[in-house]
């Protein structure tokens with residue numbers, strides 16, 4: 001994949017982002033497993049992992065469905081899929097099929113899957129409706145589309161409040177919108193699911209609080225470290241903003257009285273009647 005294609009997806013697909021996604025799955029894995037359980041993902045099923053990235057959730061899904069089940073893992077990043085293929089080979093996992101494809105062009109046979117999972121993917125797409133529609137078509141009757149994505153991203157807050165933190169969150173939001181994404185995507189998803197013939201079974205928020213020194217605190221730390229230079233490159237922040245943020249974040253990181261409220265992530269479950 002060329003540098004240009006990698007940049008089309010706003011967070012990029014470089015090595016630092018790959019490592020960050022692995023860490024992110026460790027701190028958000030419990031929430032993914034809880035969603036899969038409520039979605040009824042089970043041994044023997046065929047599950048589509050939409051925008052699987054380097055496959056950290058894919059590998060857990062592969063273990064969940066077991067040798068009789070199958071995971072179809074789709075992403076447009078060859079680099080991420082190569083990482084997944086190495087993991088599959090070294091761990092001897094044989095029930096995952098990888099597809100190098102833009103998810104907007106998905107066209108799986110009707111009724112061919114039991115479920116689909118999409119975490120932090122649809123919010124980056126200009127045209128998520130085509131993906132929801134393709135998933136709805138591919139699900140068998142009774143099949144489930146389980147999504148984890150953002151709504152009200154700007155609610156991410158540092159306490160006590162910090163003006164530079166708020167400025168950075170607004171710049172992140174603006175950068176996604178500049179590339180056609182929608183940081184409030186989960187708010188539109190129930191309507192999209194209904195338009196595609198899915199019944200919305202559940203809409204549930206996940207709001208988490210991280211305190212300095214915890215693993216969850218390092219989640220925004222790694223994100224800001226990788227992404228603020230991109231925001232400066234895009235002209236959404238100045239180098240002076242970057243310096244001010246770094247110093248502010250370091251001070252908060254050393255203050256046990258501070259806390260960080262994660263941007264609200266929503267679980268949305270759609271069922272094919």
Ligand SMILES: C[S@@+](CC[C@H](N)C(=O)[O-])C[C@H]1O[C@@H](n2cnc3c(N)ncnc32)[C@H](O)[C@@H]1O
Pocket residue numbers: 009011013021025050051052053054056057074075076077080101102103104118119120121124125
């Ligand atoms: C934030 S990552 C999330 C990865 C994975 N779902 C997870 O939760 O770990 C977003 C992923 O979406 C992929 N992506 C973004 N736009 C895409 C598109 N149009 N087609 C296929 N994959 C896409 C990126 O390559 C990246 O792997």
